[in-house]
Amino acid sequence: MKTYAMRIAGAPVAPASDDWFETQNPYTGQAWARIPRGNAADVDVAVQAAHRAFSEGDWADLTATQRGLLLYRLADLIERDARKLAETEVRDNGKLLAEMHGQLNYVPQWFRYYGGLADKIHGSTLPLDKKGYFAYTRREPLGVVAAITPWNSPLLLLAWKIAPALAAGCTVVVKPSEFTSASTLEFAELFEEAGFPPGVLNVVTGFGHEVGAALVQHPLVQKVTFTGSDQTGRLINEQAARLLKHTSLELGGKSPNIVFDDADMEQAVFGAVSGIFAATGQTCIAGSRLLVQDSIYDRFVEQLVGLARPARMGDPMDAATQVGPVTTPPQYQKVLDYIGIAQREGATLLLGGQAAQRPECGKGWFVEPTIFGDVRNSMRIAQEEVFGPVLSIIRFKDEAEALHIANDIRFGLAAAVWTQDMARALRMSEKLKAGTVWINTYRAVSFMAPFGGYKDSGLGRENGIDAINEYLQVKSVWLNTGAVAGNPFVLR
Incomplete structure (x- = not known):
């Protein structure tokens, strides 16, 4: 039986608990691999690594164009390993190889699309009603993102989250479903080969109450992106709201x-x-x-x-x-x-x-x-x-x-x-x-088309240009070009 390790700061890591759990093949009903059982201690190590990469590491020094090139390299590696990754997903979630191989052959397009978009992020100059000032906006990455993914299409839905997050300049800690963690752990190995600095992508596996909750509540996590049931989405949104974190939630449907x-x-x-x-x-x-x-x-x-x-x-x-x-x-x-x-x-x-x-x-x-x-x-x-x-x-x-x-x-x-x-x-x-x-069609998606829900089906959008804005915040910059200071006790 294969034994996996978590990926933190670009290296395989055993769980702090030294505990693993088995993942089963839905077709045979038999266990086929051992997955690390992470906990809050592992989450903290991963989030700290992601925060360092975001704020002071090599990732923070890259230009947007350089980030985009890394995403292009990653796309090539996914394309190379698409069959292998698809077979792992089939063993883990039981979906058809034809479906999963098709998804994995398509996943590279998300990284190419957002790789090309990485250096197209820009602010704008602002017309003002005040003389003697120049103002403009900047769009800046939020920081550390927690990405919590489901078991039905693990890598496709992970790409929907991390491709725009990385293009925006964020770093990510992934918590995959405890039922389908293997393909995400294999996928994470490609980041080192592609040349991503340590800590840009980290994977902590385990259960929702032990890993997911710790991720949502960690003070250095700035945004939570989640795909799953509306019941779990509500809990995540409530916890994130108490800490004023950004969220995007892709939840259930009854279409x-x-x-x-x-x-x-x-x-x-x-x-x-x-x-x-x-x-x-x-x-x-x-x-x-x-x-x-x-x-x-x-x-x-x-x-x-x-x-x-x-x-x-x-x-x-x-x-x-x-x-x-x-x-x-x-x-x-x-x-x-x-x-x-x-x-x-x-x-x-x-x-x-x-x-x-x-x-x-x-x-x-x-x-x-x-x-x-x-x-x-x-x-x-x-x-x-x-x-x-x-x-x-x-x-x-x-x-x-x-x-x-x-x-x-x-x-x-x-x-x-x-x-x-x-x-x-x-x-x-x-x-x-x-x-x-x-x-006159059904079940068509694209990296170019925004995707998300109304009502209880969630918040925010994935895919398309709209998605990258989910990982950015807007800053206004004012420059005094000659305005004379007036009464210091009055709003200018």
Whole structure:
């Protein structure tokens, strides 16, 4: 069994507790690696290293252009090791190799994009209403950033955070999910090879109450960026607010995937399947609420069930597999519990509805792709995030009712509209309360496009130019060019 070390100040580090815990392969159900169990002492060492790098080390002396070049070098190394990193992620989180390899091949673009943006950060001169002064603004890095990442797409979502943070000039301490830490620890080794000074990126592994809480509460951490559940996000935001720390939070979703009767039926059916069964439904942008117009409901549902029923389950390393296991035992049980809740609420089970007993699933944590029809939007299965391969189908009569149902939720991360009426598409995209709206597609992301949520789906934005501003603060500078001092007791 492989034993990993934490990465602090550019070197492998054993935990202060001298304690490790096992990480399991969701496909086999077996432990395959030992992960360091960090604690507050490890957090302090890592944060101190990051603070030194930010304030007095070689990183602090680099020009913005030099920082960008380091990000370009890192991108090349990620590209070189994409297959290896993807395979580690599959062993740790059970998602399809095709999905994770695709993500790792795409991740370098985040570092190239922000590497190019690093020396484009600038302030501006200010027009003033006062004579004898010149004023301008500077955009300066916040300092040490705590990045807390989830288990569903560890390195992709880490890139969303650290690429803009590093381009801005910050330093970072990462706390990956205790369920999927291995790929982050392997990824961190590339920083030394790329030439980053010690302390720019540090990784402390362990559990939320021991590592995550200590990171959020550390006085030298200036910003916390988190992706995960809205319950945990609320706790982090409350703790950070008491210490006046900056936060960006990408939280849960219960996204409406809306199909009108004029939609391209085949494409919309594919989009519905992609929205919920890709990644085994373990994605914050899952289209877990499928809204289908009455006039096509029966025909659409028949085609949807027909496409989803033969989905191939099994080894996520196998290119033929379409649906992999649920990543963690607690999440596996949660998904099964919600299936039971939906049945008790009166939803009609159309497909699946149980743990997968197929021979190709071995001893892994598999749940059959599950579809419920005749769902009311007030049901728990329609209001609460399941984070698994469970789809709720809701009927609607017209555009107004579709909008009401879509927005009648406390989340607002994403939404989709399937229609050939572009006027309707634009109306819907304007009125849907979601941070991302897709038209005739689903689950498309880019390093160029801002991503984040409305309502309980979070605060701030990742990706695009907007993201780098999350790691910068604005300073105003005033220069007296000839103003004569007046009454010293009066505001100038």
